[in-house]
Amino acid sequence: xxxxxxxxxxxxxxxxxxxxxxxAVRAAGASVPLLCHLxxxxxxxxxxxxxxxxxxxxxxxxxxxxxxxEGLEVTTASERLQQFRRMTVELFFAEGNHVCAFCVANGxxxxxxxxxxxxxxHSRFPYQYPQRRVDASHSQFAIDHNRCILCTxxxxxxxxxxxxHVWDVANRGAECRIVAGxxxxxxxxxxxxxxxxxxxxxPTGALFARDDTTAEKQPHRERAQLLRTAREQxxxxxxxxxxx
Amino acid sequence: xVTPPPATIRxxxxxxxxxxxxxxxxxxxxQAASCGNADARPRIKAVGCLKLCGRxxxxxxxxxxxxxRLYGGVGAEQAQALVGPLIGPNQASLAPYAMDQAHxxxxxxxxxxxxxxxxxxxxxxxxxxxxxxxxxxxRVLEGFTPEQVREQVKRSGLRGxxxxxxxxxxxxxxVALQPPGPRHVVCNADEGDPGxxxxxxxxxxxxxxLIEGLAIAAYAVGAQQGFVYVRxxxxxxxxxxxxxxxxxxxxxxxxxxxxxxxxxxxxDVRVGAGAYVCGEETALLASIQGQRxxxxxxxxxxxxxxxxxxxxxxxxxxxxxxxxxILREGGDGYAALGTPTSKGTKVFALSGAVxxxxxxxxxMGTSLRTVVELMGGxxxxxxxxxxxxxxxxxxxCIPESLLDTPVDYESxxxxxxxxxxxxxxxxxxTTSMPEVARHFIHFSRQESCGKCIPCRAGTVQLEQLLDRxxxxxxxxxxxxxxxxxxxxxxxxxLCGLGQAAPNPVLSTLRHFRAEYEAACREPRSCEPxxxxxxxxxxxxxxxx
Numbered sequence: 001x002x003x004x005x006x007x008x009x010x011x012x013x014x015x016x017x018x019x020x021x022x023x024a025v026r027a028a029g030a031s032v033p034l035l036c037h038l039x040x041x042x043x044x045x046x047x048x049x050x051x052x053x054x055x056x057x058x059x060x061x062x063x064x065x066x067x068x069x070e071g072l073e074v075t076t077a078s079e080r081l082q083q084f085r086r087m088t089v090e091l092f093f094a095e096g097n098h099v100c101a102f103c104v105a106n107g108x109x110x111x112x113x114x115x116x117x118x119x120x121x122h123s124r125f126p127y128q129y130p131q132r133r134v135d136a137s138h139s140q141f142a143i144d145h146n147r148c149i150l151c152t153x154x155x156x157x158x159x160x161x162x163x164x165h166v167w168d169v170a171n172r173g174a175e176c177r178i179v180a181g182x183x184x185x186x187x188x189x190x191x192x193x194x195x196x197x198x199x200x201x202x203p204t205g206a207l208f209a210r211d212d213t214t215a216e217k218q219p220h221r222e223r224a225q226l227l228r229t230a231r232e233q234x235x236x237x238x239x240x241x242x243x244x
Numbered sequence: 245x246v247t248p249p250p251a252t253i254r255x256x257x258x259x260x261x262x263x264x265x266x267x268x269x270x271x272x273x274x275q276a277a278s279c280g281n282a283d284a285r286p287r288i289k290a291v292g293c294l295k296l297c298g299r300x301x302x303x304x305x306x307x308x309x310x311x312x313r314l315y316g317g318v319g320a321e322q323a324q325a326l327v328g329p330l331i332g333p334n335q336a337s338l339a340p341y342a343m344d345q346a347h348x349x350x351x352x353x354x355x356x357x358x359x360x361x362x363x364x365x366x367x368x369x370x371x372x373x374x375x376x377x378x379x380x381x382x383r384v385l386e387g388f389t390p391e392q393v394r395e396q397v398k399r400s401g402l403r404g405x406x407x408x409x410x411x412x413x414x415x416x417x418x419v420a421l422q423p424p425g426p427r428h429v430v431c432n433a434d435e436g437d438p439g440x441x442x443x444x445x446x447x448x449x450x451x452x453x454l455i456e457g458l459a460i461a462a463y464a465v466g467a468q469q470g471f472v473y474v475r476x477x478x479x480x481x482x483x484x485x486x487x488x489x490x491x492x493x494x495x496x497x498x499x500x501x502x503x504x505x506x507x508x509x510x511x512d513v514r515v516g517a518g519a520y521v522c523g524e525e526t527a528l529l530a531s532i533q534g535q536r537x538x539x540x541x542x543x544x545x546x547x548x549x550x551x552x553x554x555x556x557x558x559x560x561x562x563x564x565x566x567x568x569x570i571l572r573e574g575g576d577g578y579a580a581l582g583t584p585t586s587k588g589t590k591v592f593a594l595s596g597a598v599x600x601x602x603x604x605x606x607x608m609g610t611s612l613r614t615v616v617e618l619m620g621g622x623x624x625x626x627x628x629x630x631x632x633x634x635x636x637x638x639x640x641c642i643p644e645s646l647l648d649t650p651v652d653y654e655s656x657x658x659x660x661x662x663x664x665x666x667x668x669x670x671x672x673x674t675t676s677m678p679e680v681a682r683h684f685i686h687f688s689r690q691e692s693c694g695k696c697i698p699c700r701a702g703t704v705q706l707e708q709l710l711d712r713x714x715x716x717x718x719x720x721x722x723x724x725x726x727x728x729x730x731x732x733x734x735x736x737x738l739c740g741l742g743q744a745a746p747n748p749v750l751s752t753l754r755h756f757r758a759e760y761e762a763a764c765r766e767p768r769s770c771e772p773x774x775x776x777x778x779x780x781x782x783x784x785x786x787x788x
Contacts (some may be wrong), residue, residue, distance in 0.1 A: 044540070044541075044695075045540070045541040045696075045738060046695050046696045046697070046738065047696070047697060048696055048697055048698055048736045048737070048738070051736055060735055060736060061541075062541055062738075065540075065541045066541070066543070067543065080735075083732075084732050084735060084736050087728075087729070087732045088697055088732075088736065091697050091698065091701040091702060091705065092697060092701070094701065094705070095697070095700070095701040095704070124725070125705045125729075126705070126708065128704065149697075150694065150695075150697075150700070168536075169694070171694070172519065172521075172691075172693050172694045173689060173690060173691070173692040173693070173694045173700055173703075173704075174689070174692070174694065174700055174701065175694070176693075176694030176700065
C-alpha cells in the first residue's frame with residue numbers, strides 16, 4: 001500500500017493512497033465542520049463547510065471530496081475559513097425556517113451543532129421565511145421541508161444503500177426541494193421500503209418519525225457507515241448467517 | 245453594353261437575419277432571379293452570418309469581376325434591383341442600403357474561425373468541401389500521428405475560447421496520455437451568456453468546420469465517440485448541425501474507417517434543457533449522461549474522469565473551429581497572431597449601445613477601444629461610452645478610461661473582468677452600474693443549480709442587497725456587507741458559475757464605487773473612498 005505524507009495544521013500525517021483530505025484531517029486529530037458529508041455515503045462537496053486552505057493554492061477545496069496528495073500543506077481553520085463558515089451557516093439559517101425551540105431534532109441537530117461550533121448565534125442576513133410544505137402522508141415518517149438544508153444525504157442513502165431511490169432533488173436554485181418518487185406524496189411512493197434510513201441520516205429535523213415530538217428525534221447517523229462496512233466486508237458471513 | 249447582373253447573391257440565413265425577415269427576402273430573390281434571362285441568372289445562395297447583424301437582413305452580391313458588395317436592411321421590395329444589371333436605376337435604388345466594406349468594422353476583421361461563414365451554404369456539404377472543409381482532416385488521417393497533431397496545437401498557443409483560457413494543447417495531452425481505454429470528445433455549444441452569439445454563428449454558418457475540428461481532436465486524443473452539446477434555444481443551429489453530421493456520415497467523413505483510414509468516430513448531438521449551468525463542464529457531462537445537470541467538485545477533471553468515468557476532452561465551439569486553420573497554417577503560423585500569452589484571433593459579439601452591432605473577429609491584443617469605438621462606431625447618439633461589459637454574468641464592466649486595454653485573457657482578468665466566451669456589451673452614459681450588477685446577479689440567482697449553499701442562498705441575498713442600492717435605500721453598512729458576501733460567494737462556491745457570479749458586482753464596485761455610495765441614504769457617512777479594501781485604479785471611470 002502506498003502511503004502519502006502531508007501536513008495538517010503543521011502536523012505531519014500519513015494516509016493511504018486514495019484517502020481524502022478529510023481522512024488526513026481526522027488522522028491529524030483535527031476536525032472540520034460537516035453537513036452534507038456523512039461517512040458511508042458518496043461525498044458531494046455541497047455544504048462548503050469543510051473547505052480547507054491548501055498551501056501554494058489560492059483556491060479553497062472541500063476536504064470531503066479532494067484526494068490527499070503527497071506533501072500537501074492543509075490549513076483547517078484560518079481566520080478567513082472561520083469567517084466563511086460562519087457566513088455559510090448564516091445563509092443556511094436565513095434560507096429555511098429553522099426554529100430550534102419546537103423542532104423535533106432540537107439537541108440532536110447537526111445544523112444546530114455546527115452553528116454552535118462556528119459561533120453563529122444569529123444571522124446577519126435577512127431571514128427569507130420561504131413558504132414550504134410538510135408531507136406527512138407516510139404512515140411512519142414525515143418530511144418538513146422548512147427544516148431541509150438540501151444536503152442530499154437522504155437522496156444518497158436511499159439510492160446507494162437501500163437502492164430504492166425514493167428521493168431526488170427537483171427545481172433549481174432557491175426553488176430546489178427534495179421530492180419523493182415522481183414528486184408524489186411520500187406515502188404514495190411504492191418504491192419506499194419504509195426502512196427509515198433517510199430519517200436516520202438527516203442532519204436536521206426535516207425527516208423524522210411521526211411519533212416523535214419536540215426534541216425527541218434520536219437519529220442513528222452512523223447507520224450508513226455500519227451498513228456499508230458490513231456489506232463491503234461481508235460481516236454476516238463471520239456470524240454464520242446468510243444475508244438477511 | 246449593360247453591366248451583367250451579379251454572379252451570386254448571398255442572402256444571410258442565420259438566426260439574426262431570419263428574425264428580420266431574410267427568409268421572405270430569399271424567396272423574393274429566387275423569384276426575381278427566375279424571371280430573367282436563363283443565361284444571366286444569378287445564383288441565390290443562403291449563407292451564414294454576414295457579421296453586421298444590426299443591419300439585418302444582409303445580402304451580398306458577388307460580381308463577375310470577383311468583387312462584392314454588401315447591402316443591409318433590405319426588404320423583398322429590393323429583390324428585383326439586387327438581381328438585375330448593376331447600373332442605372334438599380335444602383336441608385338440600392339444606394340441607401342449599401343454598406344461600406346472599407347469601414348473598420350469590416351476592414352479590421354481577420355476572419356479565421358469565421359473565414360467561411362457568410363461564404364458557404366451551411367446546408368450543403370459540397371459547397372463546404374469546395375471551400376476546403378475536411379482537407380485538414382484528410383491530411384491528418386493520411387500523414388500525421390496523434391502526437392504530431394497535438395504538437396501543432398501546442399505550438400499554436402491556442403487557449404480555450406469558452407472563457408477560462410486553459411491551454412488547448414495541454415488539455416489534449418492530458419486526455420491522450422491517460423491509461424489505455426475508451427475516451428470521449430465533447431464540444432460545449434451551450435452558449436448561454438447574455439449577449440453572446442459567436443458559437444451560434446459558427447454552428448449556423450459553417451457547421452462542417454466544427455465537425456472537422458472535433459474529428460481532428462478525437463484523432464489526436466484517441467477518442468472514438470463524441471458529442472456536441474447544444475442548448476435547446478438554438479433550434480436552427482441544431483437543425484443545421486444535425487444535417488451536417490448526416491451529410492458528413494454519408495460522405496464517409498464520419499463513422500467507421502474515416503476517409504479510408506483505420507480511425508473511426510461516432511458523433512452525436514445532445515440538446516440541453518434550458519440550464520445555463522450545463523455550460524459548466526462537469527454539469528454538461530452529467531446532463532449528457534441523462535442525470536441532473538449539476539456540477540461536481542474537480543479534481544478529478546474530465547480529462548481524467550469524464551463521461552462514464554472515462555477520459556473526456558471538452559472544448560468550446562470556437563476552440564475546435566480554430567483547429568483546421570491551425571493545421572493548415574501550422575502552429576507557428578497561428579501563433580504569429582495575437583499577444584505573447586494569448587494567440588490567434590477571437591470572435592466577439594458586439595452589442596448594446598453601439599452603432600454597429602454584430603460579430604467581429606480580431607487578433608488577440610486588439611484594444612477594446614478599437615473594437616468598440618473604431619469598429620463598433622461608438623454609441624448611436626455619439627455620446628461617450630461609459631463602460632464595456634465582457635464575459636457575461638461571469639465577467640465585469642470595464643470603464644471608458646481603460647478602453648485602451650488590449651483584449652487578452654490576462655489583461656481582462658487584471659481589470660476584474662474576464663474574456664468569457666466573447667460577449668461584449670457596450671453601455672452608454674445613462675446606464676446605472678448598480679442596476680447592471682443587479683441584472684447579472686438576478687441572472688445568476690435564476691440559473692444557480694442549487695447544489696451548493698453559497699451560490700443558492702448567497703445570490704438571493706446579494707440580489708436583495710443590490711435592490712437596496714438600486715432603490716436608493718441602502719445604508720453605508722450595506723456596502724461592506726455586499727463586499728463581504730461577494731468575497732465569500734466567489735471563494736466558497738462549488739463551480740465556476742458561483743465563483744464568478746459576484747464579478748459584475750465587484751468590478752462595478754471597483755470602477756464605479758461612487759454610484760454605490762451615492763445610492764446610500766447618507767452618502768457623507770460612507771467610508772472615504774480611499775479606505776476601501778479593493779485597490780482602485782488610478783484613472784477611474786466613476787461619475788464625479
